[in-house]
Amino acid sequence: MFTVSTSPLIHPNIRNNVFMPRRIRLHTSPSIRLSIRSSSSSSRDTGFTCIDGKKEAKSIRDEIKIQVSRMAASKNIVPGLAVILVGDKEDSASYVRNKKKACESVGIKSVDVCLPEDSSEEDVLKYVLSFNKDPSIHGILVQLPLPSHLNEANILNKIIKEKDVDGFHPENMGLLVMRGREPYFVPCTPKGCIELLHRYNVEIKGKRAVVIGRSNIVGLPVAHLLLNEDATVTIIHSKTKNPEEITREADIIIAAAGQPNMVRGSWIKPGAVVIDVGINHIEDPNAPRGHRLVGDVCYEEACKVASAITPVPGGVGPMTIAMLLSNTLSSAKKFITSNDL
Ligand SMILES: NC(=O)C1=CN([C@@H]2O[C@H](COP(=O)(O)OP(=O)(O)OC[C@H]3O[C@@H](n4cnc5c(N)ncnc54)[C@H](OP(=O)(O)O)[C@@H]3O)[C@@H](O)[C@H]2O)C=CC1
Ligand SMILES: Nc1nc(=O)c2c([nH]1)NC[C@@H]1CN(c3ccc(C(=O)N[C@@H](CCC(=O)O)C(=O)O)cc3)C=[N+]21
DSSP states (O other): OOOOOOSOOSOTTOOTTTSSOGGGOOOOOOOOOTTTTOOOSSSOTTOOEEOOHHHHHHHHHHHHHHHHHHHHHHHOOOOEEEEEEESOOHHHHHHHHHHHHHHHHHTOEEEEEEEOTTOOHHHHHHHHHHHHHOTTOOEEEEOSSOOTTSOHHHHHTTSOGGGOTTOOSHHHHHHHHSTTOOOSOOOHHHHHHHHHHHHTTOOOTTOEEEEEOOOTTTHHHHHHHHHHTTOEEEEEOTTOSOHHHHHTTOSEEEEOSOOTTOBOGGGSOTTOEEEEOOOEEEEOTTSTTSEEEEOSBOHHHHTTTOSEEOOSSSSHHHHHHHHHHHHHHHHHHHHHHHHHO
């Protein structure tokens, strides 16, 4: 069960450079008594809290917008993000569109390169190397997954770590998992998950956390972030036997398996906090376009057992984009500092 703290909302364990820069932490989310499931940011009587990622992401964007305009006024520098998309997968294209819109909303310059599906590694690398050198670009993102003929590692390794706002470069990942070291950038989705826990005042230290999934993008880095926050962490993957027995022990569950509705109500300890990272399109003849988005957690069941849960959509997804903007802004700040030296 979680201990209660009403104020301050800023978590005492936060490590400045790893999560949001302190000045961006101006949030005013409700402090929740997760342990007794009584007070709530939602209107339900049960004490259940729907963790509003959309709202938190908006407040982060508002703060970033202020900082971007100050940077433009005082230093004449506009943070720049380059996104490379190879192929025409609809969900990738839609993510890139959302990100572009978010950049525009805060005044970050966004440069998109859309390459055909049959592009060679050299075609992609040409852009990566050119953005590496471009002083107006502070962050580079290569949209994943890449078409199967391309070697993802070869391409991601070529993004210089100072512009690796996705945090996927092996050096950044290495620094993330080493004790006492800090990466240049923390991957956006994991960072967004932890940021939501902080913003809703969920205590992590000493709690049992279970992460479902061990991918480089989500599962593995989020497990290390939880460990850095002194949680006791267990990772479940596709070969794990009886996962529900493990999740039932968890105070915090982070589900990132890409399996629609995998986590049932019966998998969750009463009062646990559940972060649902999954983005799954399922067919639904009643939905406007014949399909709808669901997470990895069966929300209808989970909300009867958990004390708090992120919805899909409107949970982790918008936070991922907000963290990308935050990483891009920090990169531009570091660029200014290094040029001032
Ligand atoms: N909201 C957001 O901002 C984001 C959402 N996503 C979503 O999160 C989900 C995960 O993404 P990603 O990490 O990239 O996916 P991957 O497919 O790369 O990894 C999935 C992980 O889940 C594990 N897994 C798969 N099936 C099961 C199962 N039945 N039981 C236990 N573990 C299982 C896999 O295990 P193994 O290693 O053994 O194969 C693997 O480690 C997807 O739905 C994706 O769309 C992703 C990024 C951002
Ligand atoms: N290099 C790279 N970096 C990534 O961070 C990355 C990636 N590749 N490839 C794909 C995944 C997926 N991902 C999402 C981001 C936001 C939403 C998002 O905003 N979702 C909205 C819903 C959007 C909709 O309605 O389709 C929500 O959950 O509310 C979803 C998914 C980032 N990824």
